[in-house]
Amino acid sequence: MTDARPLGADEATFIAAVRSGDTARFALITERHRRELQVHCYRMLANYEDAQDMTQETFLRAWNKRESFKGHAALRTSLYRIATNVCLDFLEKHKDRTPLPSELSDSGSEVQYLQPYPDRMLPEDPQESVVARETIELAFIVAVQHLPPRQRAVLILRDVLGWPASKAADALELTVASVTSALQRARVTMREQLPGRRLAWRSPAIHELSNDERGVVKSYIDAHERNDLDGLMSLLRDDLRFAMLPEPGTLIMTAKDAVDGWVSGGLFQRGHDDWRCITTTVNRMPAAVLYLRTPDDPEYRLLNIAVLHVVDGKIAELTGFDATDKPWLDLPPTL
Numbered sequence: 001m002t003d004a005r006p007l008g009a010d011e012a013t014f015i016a017a018v019r020s021g022d023t024a025r026f027a028l029i030t031e032r033h034r035r036e037l038q039v040h041c042y043r044m045l046a047n048y049e050d051a052q053d054m055t056q057e058t059f060l061r062a063w064n065k066r067e068s069f070k071g072h073a074a075l076r077t078s079l080y081r082i083a084t085n086v087c088l089d090f091l092e093k094h095k096d097r098t099p100l101p102s103e104l105s106d107s108g109s110e111v112q113y114l115q116p117y118p119d120r121m122l123p124e125d126p127q128e129s130v131v132a133r134e135t136i137e138l139a140f141i142v143a144v145q146h147l148p149p150r151q152r153a154v155l156i157l158r159d160v161l162g163w164p165a166s167k168a169a170d171a172l173e174l175t176v177a178s179v180t181s182a183l184q185r186a187r188v189t190m191r192e193q194l195p196g197r198r199l200a201w202r203s204p205a206i207h208e209l210s211n212d213e214r215g216v217v218k219s220y221i222d223a224h225e226r227n228d229l230d231g232l233m234s235l236l237r238d239d240l241r242f243a244m245l246p247e248p249g250t251l252i253m254t255a256k257d258a259v260d261g262w263v264s265g266g267l268f269q270r271g272h273d274d275w276r277c278i279t280t281t282v283n284r285m286p287a288a289v290l291y292l293r294t295p296d297d298p299e300y301r302l303l304n305i306a307v308l309h310v311v312d313g314k315i316a317e318l319t320g321f322d323a324t325d326k327p328w329l330d331l332p333p334t335l
Contacts, residue, residue, distance in 0.1 A: 011075050017066075026066070030059050033076060035123040037083045039136065043156050044087035044149075045097070046141045048115040048328045054090055058083040080161070081171040084153050091149040099145050100248070111142050112246050116282035116307060116321055118329045133284040134197075135160050138307060138319055141283070143193035147186050154179050155186040209286055213310045217286040220308065220315070221277040224290060227268050233259045237314045244304075244320040258318075276300040276335050282307055289323070291335045299334040302326075 017025040037058055042051035061082050062069075069078060091097055100110045117136060134140060144152055150172065157168040158179070169179045190199060216235060223232040236255035243250040253261070266272050274293040281287060287307045291300035302323050309317035323331065 014069065014075050023063070026063060027059075029075070030062060030079065033079050034059075035121060036125065037079055038121065039117070039123060040080060040083055040156065040161075041087055042117050043135065043141065043144060043160065044084070044152060045090065046111055046114045046145050048117050050090065050113075051117075054083065054086050057086050061086060077167070077171075080157075084157065084171055088149050088153060097145075099142070110243070110248050110250060111145050112248060114138070114142065114145075114245055114319075115328060116287070116305060119281040119284060122284070136283045137285055137309075138283050139194060139197065139309065139317070143190055146189055146193055150174075151182045151186040151189075154182040155190065158183050159187070209281065210310075212313045213286045213308070216310045216313065216315060217279055217288055217308055220306070221279065221288050224275040224277050224288070227273050227275070229259050229263070229268060235315050236318070237311070237316050240315065241317045242320075243318075244322070246322060271295050274300070278335075280305075280329070280331075282329070285309060289329075289331055302331060302333050305329070305331075 013025065014029050016022075017029065034055060038051050038055040041054040041058075042048060045051055045054065058079060062079060065082075069075075073081075097113060100112065116138070122136070144155065147155060153172060154168055157163045157171065158165065163171075165176045165179045165183075168174075169176045172179070174182075187199070219231065220235055222228070223235065233255045236258055238254045239252060240255060240258050241250055241252055242258055251258075263269065271294060272292060276291045276293070278289045278291075279286070280289055282305070285307050287305055289305050290303045292303045293300040304323050305321045307319045307321070308315050309319075323329075325333075
């Protein structure tokens with residue numbers, strides 16, 4: 001695979017490391033690409049822990065195949081090629097990693113292996129950050145999971161990373177015609193999964209939280225800490241889409257039904273009404289981290305993470321993640 005470009009400093013240093021067998025220098029060079037490769041693997045797999053593992057596997061495979069690197073392609077391109085195929089190999093071995101039909105006909109499918117992605121681990125490269133918001137949001141990640149693995153890879157390489165068809169075809173060992181056909185089919189599926197959303201991912205996208213989003217997550221936290229059920233209800237749209245992973249079932253419900261369901265499940269009642277919350281961002285989305293203290297416990301313990309999709313000042317989608325004993329966001333277990 002060639003990029004029609006002169007040998008760069010990264011490539012020359014990499015080749016020198018290969019020739020000398022210098023593992024420390026190899027690690028230093030490849031480590032620069034860890035964050036963007038990890039996001040790439042996350043887009044492919046929708047699971048933060050798996051993305052970490054596959055990124056590490058990418059570096060291991062790159063080292064094992066180091067002698068084949070001649071500098072004809074950029075090192076970054078070569079690492080993306082390896083990472084893509086590492087993820088495809090993973091998906092071949094884990095055929096259960098597909099969305100499951102929801103029990104409710106109006107609710108689409110469930111991606112029960114979905115995990116949130118901490119914003120602090122997103123690439124610092126501004127060019128990557130420009131496209132990160134809409135291609136890292138939960139709705140996009142879930143929609144991508146509806147694509148067969150090779151269509152998934154083609155869509156990400158072509159429409160997210162902006163690779164030309166010939167480069168994507170080379171990476172996936174496909175013909176250009178096959179890549180073009182796969183991309184067309186993938187785009188149709190993405191339009192079906194993301195109705196009404198902007199799909200031009202390569203054009204500039206705002207990646208900062210809006211004032212509406214900041215205000216809503218603050219109000220959501222305030223309502224919890226005050227046990228203000230009316231205030232909480234006022235933040236929810238009446239066509240709220242709610243999911244609590246890893247439990248099955250995305251529900252479409254009114255604001256009242258949502259709050260009534262949480263109360264009937266025991267929350268906001270005596271003994272389960274002492275909240276402390278902190279704000280964070282995951283997948284470039286506002287999120288509230290909820291801690292609950294029970295009467296016999298001196299500490300507030302991490303309960304769950306509520307990721308909010310805000311539309312016109314109200315919560316249109318709320319995806320909750322059970323955070324009990326989950327280390328993936330490096331959140332304090334107690335407050």
